[in-house]
Amino acid sequence: MSSDDAWVGDAQPYLTPRQAGERDAWSEEAAARGRRGSQRLLAVEEVVDPPDFVREFLDLGPTDRPFVRRRLILLDGEPVEMADSYYPAHIARGTRLAERRKIPGGAVTLLAELGFTLEDEPLEDVFAATASPDQCAALGLPPSTPVLVLTRFTASTNGEPLEVSVMTMTRHLQYRQRKQAG
Template identity: 75%
Template sequence: MSSDDTWIGDAQPYLTPRQEGERDAWSSEAAARGRRGTQRLLAVEEVDPPPAVRDFFEMGPEEKAVVRRRLILLDGEPVELADSYYPAHVARGTQLAQAGKIRGGAVTLLATMGFIPEDSPLEDVAAEIASPSQCEVLSLRPGAPVLILTRFTRSTTGEPMEVSVMTMTRHLRYRQRKEAS
């Protein structure tokens, strides 16, 4: 997606479990704009997570996380890399730790496991120069900038449940909601 496209993102659909037969949030968001949103699962691995993920999950030095790495496509063109991390003790033995599409997405599966996402996760946005491997996968020229959006999500009971690190090639515009006081 080029930076001149008007696209106001909303995290809520990505935090809402899907109903039976309902499309995933990305496909629905793209379709609402007359586009085709798909994703390709690149890997599912048990890893030593990055420090920010380890800290959020309050993990000890030996604990692992499961990461699901995906390539996000818009009309068949790569627009984002998305890595979603889950504590290994939560993900092991579930579809989160298996290669393959999760019907309804991870947030729907987590909800069936008792992890209902909070309404307002913490999101951190940074800009950096794409690495050579990011340039290759996202079809970017060397030295191209990317946005890194990291979403830290807790369950409604306060338990850390997911960290998603999204490397984006597109313009990002947010709409903030004022909550009643």
């Protein structure tokens, strides 16, 4: 996707469980722009040594091993993002979160089926970085290409940490902020 594309990010559809038969949020968002959004599941695995920020947010002990779902996000068949979503093992184990197959409606829908209600306003952290050699290969980028990295920290409405998603993007991203009712 070129940086000329007007793409205004709204996290809310990605935090809302889908109804039976509804497309996932990415496919729906791309279709609304006349594009085709899809994703390829690259891996689902327990992580021995997750990043410190994942360990801290998910409140993991030194030997706890979260599950990660690694995906390549495609727009019109071309890679535009790598997305790694981490889940505490006590939530993921024995569910489709820990299986190497797509989840109908996405992880948010499955979490809702498991009885979790996601908070309305997760923390998102965005920064620029240089793509790693693996990211360059997966995203079809030349060496040393800058990328945006958006990390979303999502908890349940009762404060239980549920997910850390790290999204490495090649596209321009704009955000709209909502004014809170006072």
